[in-house]
Amino acid sequence: MLRIFQDGSSLLFCLKNNRRIIINLLLIALFISLLFISPNRLVLSAFSQEVKTDDEVISHSSTQQPIYIADFYEPGCQECERVARLLEQVIFEYPQVEIRKFDISTPEGVTLAEQLGELYGVSEYDRLLVPMLYIGDNYLLREQITYESLISAIDEIKGVEFPPPWERVKEDQDSVQQRLIERFQSFGIGAVAISGLIDGINPCAFATIIFFISYLALIKRTGRELLLVGGVFTLAVFLTYFLVGAGALRVVTSLSFLPLARKIFIFVTAAIGIILGTLSLLDYLKYKRTGQTSDATLQLPPRIKELIHSTIRKNVKISSFAIMAGVTGFLVSILELACTGQIYLPTLIFISQVPELRANALLYLLFYNFMFVVPLILVFLFTYWGTSSQQWAELTKKNYGKVKMAMTILFFGLAILLIMTGFLF
Incomplete structure (x- = not known):
């Protein structure tokens, strides 16, 4: 899906040769973020803490x-x-x-x-x-x-x-509990699965794992390492949502600063998408004009590129990336808690408090949360395939312009979706 920057390029070290472009893009992205996080919204966020x-x-x-x-x-x-x-x-x-x-x-x-x-x-x-x-x-x-x-x-x-x-x-509460129990017993596993899939559409998590796996591909990490890091990220999301559903993280999810932190996180992620989309578009335009890929905006000088790869291979263990992925998955989950669109999750949470039905409810909750991360797993595997497949690498070289345009649309699409999420809510 994504062979994002040819030959291991990195935004951070592109500053030397493209400083003016990058700084202007960052200022534009920051302005857009501040535009949507208006003073009135900050005042309301502060008020809501009371x-x-x-x-x-x-x-x-x-x-x-x-x-x-x-x-x-x-x-x-x-x-x-x-x-x-x-x-x-x-x-x-x-x-x-x-x-x-x-x-x-x-x-x-x-x-x-x-x-x-x-x-x-x-x-x-x-x-x-x-x-x-x-x-x-x-x-x-x-x-x-x-x-x-x-x-x-x-x-x-x-x-x-x-x-x-x-x-x-x-x-009385007894009749209410009995009605909820009867409703729970009427649930089919298929309905719970569909509910989890629908609720699992999380653009922030998708964007995060795409950037994560793509970055690892940039620094020449192997296929197994990509799978490990992506798997840890997905597992962290799964466990976090399960613990939230089981009520184990209620203290964390009720912290007063989370709404503002969530909004900042959304717009920062959207800003990254805007920057990547813009740079991909510049690469596309250069390619259409010259027919060459060597002068891409996101291309690093070979000497610097090898230095980066050597340093990371020597000093950064894959376990560090795995830990980082786990922490990131937890934070993304806490900041982007799903607002369920079905009756199943609230009912499962309630039934999990009934001693004689707790085991069944937790089993359903586990299955619900597994289905919840299935879209994330698919995005992760597709991204992994796109960054590690030799066939994809050859296809990218043959269709460089089309791939760059597809990447531009993808990054801008993610950014627009994230901005809409942050602006509307």
Whole structure:
């Protein structure tokens, strides 16, 4: 797939011969990142760090009739962060609004979400999804939650006395647990597999492993070493998501600085994609003009190239790269926690707390997370093949221009996707 820079080129050491181009590209990428991470967003991120945890009410003092909103969220869910910013704006404009947040990844959160879903007539396939808001007699789910829909729901009950949604539930917890158990027992392994595959589409993880494996190929690492590093990265993602699902990393995933760190990480990764895409495009244009590959923008002088390879081979063990890959996989997973689009994961998390069904639930959770990393495994293997295959190397030489254009589209596509992710959420 990717023989990214011919003959072991490296961006870092291209500075000597292409300093002006690289510096300008970095400044442009930084400007784009700062443009999307606007001051208002930073203020909102700072404000959100003051948001109280579950079972604590967020409000401003007001003498008006209070309006209660139940907000169901999941730590690390980018869509939930978008809704949190909307709610912060609503609180400033409607001081009588009081919001209570509930974490759907906890048994208590799942129980209440199921109770309110039953009370409000929400489909059983939707009631455990997040973000979900309950206001008065209405509920808003995911893409339905906009500034306009929030204001409309608030205006509809303004001045009317409505009890808090969390105080309206009358169903006992035993019947809720029994319903969740029955739902769990109705799950087919195929449905869980499809859910894991869908939720496993993670552009940040894809971009990271592509850059990782490509870099190792640049410095002439062998096929086995590429497999080891890619495997460690994928395993780290798998274990991290499994531990998050099992509740073992709740303290880490609830850290207040993660939303801002996630946004910075997304835009930095996007900036790398923009730089690589631009340099690949320059190489393509040079090739079309001269028909030569030797003067590529990303080409290193042979003496420097050999020095880099020699130094890395002597001083950096593959175990160091493996450790780096594992740490990177963990950090990417924490910063890019998936916001599940199905009912399966919240249900599995809840059922894993039921002693007699814990083993089955954890088995399903393991399978869900395995399917979750299958797209990542495919990207990893495809990238590995593209950076180590002799057939691909020969094909690249014969179709240099087409390969460079494909790389340009790939890098720019990843960058655009990442920027959209960071900007929208």
